[in-house]
Amino acid sequence: MIRLEYFTPEDFPLLIEWIDSEELLTNWAGSQFKFPLSTEKLQHYLKKSNDFEHSGTLIYKAVDVASGKNVGHISLSVIDRENRSARITRVLVGNTGERGRGLGTEIIKSMLKMGFEDLNLHRMSLGVYDFNEAGIKCYKNCGFSIDGVLRDIKRRPDSFWSIVEMSILEDEYNRIYKS
Numbered sequence: 001m002i003r004l005e006y007f008t009p010e011d012f013p014l015l016i017e018w019i020d021s022e023e024l025l026t027n028w029a030g031s032q033f034k035f036p037l038s039t040e041k042l043q044h045y046l047k048k049s050n051d052f053e054h055s056g057t058l059i060y061k062a063v064d065v066a067s068g069k070n071v072g073h074i075s076l077s078v079i080d081r082e083n084r085s086a087r088i089t090r091v092l093v094g095n096t097g098e099r100g101r102g103l104g105t106e107i108i109k110s111m112l113k114m115g116f117e118d119l120n121l122h123r124m125s126l127g128v129y130d131f132n133e134a135g136i137k138c139y140k141n142c143g144f145s146i147d148g149v150l151r152d153i154k155r156r157p158d159s160f161w162s163i164v165e166m167s168i169l170e171d172e173y174n175r176i177y178k179s
Contacts, residue, residue, distance in 0.1 A: 002106040004060040006050045011061050012042045014070055018094040027129060028092050062107045071098060072107050076115060084122035086115055108142045116173045125167040136164060143176045144168045
């Protein structure tokens with residue numbers, strides 16, 4: 001079971017350790033950060049975040065309840081309280097040896113519960129690079145639908161990456177998780 005707790009400066013070293021390549025950093029954060037990730041960049045990332053009532057961004061670490069260990073990262077951005085929408089961003093299962101064991105699904109489900117039940121959102125969305133088949137499968141299994149594809153949105157040295165846009169609405173969440 002996963003519990004979301006606010007991401008703090010004490011968590012910086014582990015996240016920096018996890019993000020050990022430019023490709024992983026780009027896959028995780030798009031163009032928000034340049035490699036290598038640093039304490040200074042993460043301090044900027046935390047600015048004006050994590051005020052549950054007012055911030056436009058909430059940043060979390062994912063803690064395994066049984067072990068108490070930080071196993072991942074997730075944030076909720078572009079929180080629009082008037083239109084009751086937000087965007088899930090920067091999802092990461094930290095330890096590569098833990099991937100493929102359902103932690104990503106648990107992290108997403110924890111964020112959905114928080115967004116729909118605690119923040120009273122109507123819509124949650126996310127974007128995932130089209131080659132991330134495991135991520136797309138995870139999001140579909142959690143109830144997300146594909147809204148469309150933003151083709152060739154990120155230029156890489158030898159190619160372009162496209163983003164699959166996905167979303168879930170509160171009635172869909174309620175049907176899946178509260179029935």
